[in-house]
Amino acid sequence: MTATEQRRSSRSGAIGLLGAAVNGAFGFVLTTVILRTFGAAGSGELFSVIGLVTIAGAVCCLGADTALMWALPRRPADVDRLLPVALLPTLAASLVVGAAGFIGFGSLRWAFAGIPVVVAATVLLAAVRATRPIGTYVAVQLVFVPAARPLLILGAVALGGGALLGFAAWLLPLAVAALIALTLLVRPLDRFARPLPAEWRTFWGFARPLPADWRTFWGFARPLPADWRTFWGFALPRAASVAIDASSMWVGVLLTAALATKAEAGVFAAVGRYALAGLLIMQGLRVAVAPQLSRLLGAGRRDEAARVYRRTTLWIVVLSWPAYLLLAVFAPAFLALFGAQFGGGATPLAVLAAAMLVNVGVGLVQTVLLMSGNSRAHLLATVAGLLLNVGAAVVLIPRHGALGAAIAWSLGIVTENALAAVLARRALGAPLGSTALVRAGALVAAATGVVATVGVLAGGRGLAGLTIALGLLVAGCLGSLLDPRARGALAGIRVDLR
Numbered sequence: 384m385t386a387t388e389q390r391r392s393s394r395s396g397a398i399g400l401l402g403a404a405v406n407g408a409f410g411f412v413l414t415t416v417i418l419r420t421f422g423a424a425g426s427g428e429l430f431s432v433i434g435l436v437t438i439a440g441a442v443c444c445l446g447a448d449t450a451l452m453w454a455l456p457r458r459p460a461d462v463d464r465l466l467p468v469a470l471l472p473t474l475a476a477s478l479v480v481g482a483a484g485f486i487g488f489g490s491l492r493w494a495f496a497g498i499p500v501v502v503a504a505t506v507l508l509a510a511v512r513a514t515r516p517i518g519t520y521v522a523v524q525l526v527f528v529p530a531a532r533p534l535l536i537l538g539a540v541a542l543g544g545g546a547l548l549g550f551a552a553w554l555l556p557l558a559v560a561a562l563i564a565l566t567l568l569v570r571p572l573d574r575f576a577r578p579l580p581a582e583w584r585t586f587w588g589f590a591r592p593l594p595a596d597w598r599t600f601w602g603f604a605r606p607l608p609a610d611w612r613t614f615w616g617f618a619l620p621r622a623a624s625v626a627i628d629a630s631s632m633w634v635g636v637l638l639t640a641a642l643a644t645k646a647e648a649g650v651f652a653a654v655g656r657y658a659l660a661g662l663l664i665m666q667g668l669r670v671a672v673a674p675q676l677s678r679l680l681g682a683g684r685r686d687e688a689a690r691v692y693r694r695t696t697l698w699i700v701v702l703s704w705p706a707y708l709l710l711a712v713f714a715p716a717f718l719a720l721f722g723a724q725f726g727g728g729a730t731p732l733a734v735l736a737a738a739m740l741v742n743v744g745v746g747l748v749q750t751v752l753l754m755s756g757n758s759r760a761h762l763l764a765t766v767a768g769l770l771l772n773v774g775a776a777v778v779l780i781p782r783h784g785a786l787g788a789a790i791a792w793s794l795g796i797v798t799e800n801a802l803a804a805v806l807a808r809r810a811l812g813a814p815l816g817s818t819a820l821v822r823a824g825a826l827v828a829a830a831t832g833v834v835a836t837v838g839v840l841a842g843g844r845g846l847a848g849l850t851i852a853l854g855l856l857v858a859g860c861l862g863s864l865l866d867p868r869a870r871g872a873l874a875g876i877r878v879d880l881r
Contacts, residue, residue: 409530414653445473447469482495535555650731730789755811
């Protein structure tokens with residue numbers, strides 16, 4: 384990897400991690416607010432509605448958001464042509480699905496009105512992520528949206544609103560984010576000069592505009608036929624896999640509500656929120672390095688792309704494995720923050736935490752597949768995981784409730800990531816692992832295992848034991864700075880960030 388590429392990945396990664404930390408903190412606050420104010424049954428209903436809209440919105444995006452992330456870093460000058468190619472079909476699909484759902488879904492009809500908002504925000508923010516500095520996307524998607532949601536939901540509860548007003552509060556920040564993204568993407572906004580009197584007369588004379596006038600005014604060029612073929616040739620296979628990705632947890636919530644009880648669905652939603660929160664580090668780094676991987680792979684620089692992948696995976700393991708190991712061991716302590724009625728989720732949370740160790744351990748294999756242009760291979764992996772998840776859920780949920788849903792989802796997670804890792808190895812043409820990654824993983828697991836054991840022996844699996852384990856872990860991290868190798872690594876990171 385060249386020094387320039389290393390510095391670029393370090394700076395982008397640092398910004399992505401900062402955004403992930405903020406997003407994770409406010410996501411936890413949001414989950415706590417919903418669970419505390421709506422209870423197990425009410426939160427199960429609200430999470431089911433959010434899940435329904437999330438899945439429908441992902442389907443209606445038709446893979447266009449990921450296609451923009453793949454295409455624009457390789458062809459940044461074509462943003463004017465590709466954005467209409469992405470927006471027009473997705474908005475049309477969202478309006479059709481939203482209208483059909485509003486007419487045919489009874490008490491849930493109001494949820495479908497949010498689908499066009501979800502789709503517009505997702506596609507526009509993907510274009511911002513691919514064409515603007517990473518800090519712009521992080522500020523809007525990972526800071527503003529998650530920070531606004533708990534405040535608005537608290538306001539909705541204070542007004543006496545139920546699930547309907549709560550969902551509106553969840554949706555509103557996304558609508559604002561879509562408007563911000565559109566403002567950032569419409570280029571003529573930075574071209575305003577003071578008009579002359581003659582220009583006012585000419586402009587408001589309402590002469591028939593030429594096609595070029597529309598393109599110049601709105602900043603969008605007319606797409607070529609080849610743009611449609613290339614773009615949607617990648618996007619359509621991704622359309623199915625992105626819907627599966629978005630529905631991975633929500634399938635379990637909906638099936639648990641249908642095959643068990645709404646209370647069990649609320650417990651599983653709480654457990655799933657914790658499991659997904661640990662992925663925020665990986666998601667933050669994915670936000671940062673995906674455009675870089677697309678550009679390197681598009682230029683045929685696979686060795687450099689492989690080094691970016693391995694370096695990123697090492698940081699994902701170092702930062703994420705301790706969180707999931709502590710989540711598994713001290714599950715009762717984490718769930719106690721939501722209230723006593725969620726105590727039954729301790730075992731499901733431990734099961735999901737173990738599966739997530741595999742998920743983060745293989746790193747950004749899905750991103751490698753997509754940024755290499757191999758959306759069909761990614762679809763194969765996600766379909767395999769979904770089929771195993773749904774099949775196991777139908778068998779296990781009626782008897783085991785939230786635990787059955789957690790086991791089923793875990794089987795799907797491990798299957799999808801194992802298959803994706805094999806396919807990503809072929810796409811990179813280089814090994815995914817390294818000696819440094821194996822050493823780092825073993826060291827992190829051993830150190831976290833020791834502090835967790837001491838915490839359990841001294842204070843049990845509750846809040847006292849968790850506090851002891853966290854204190855020992857922080858002390859160990861600070862103590863590692865005495866090692867010259869650790870100080871040298873930090874010095875190198877500081878140089879890259881400059």
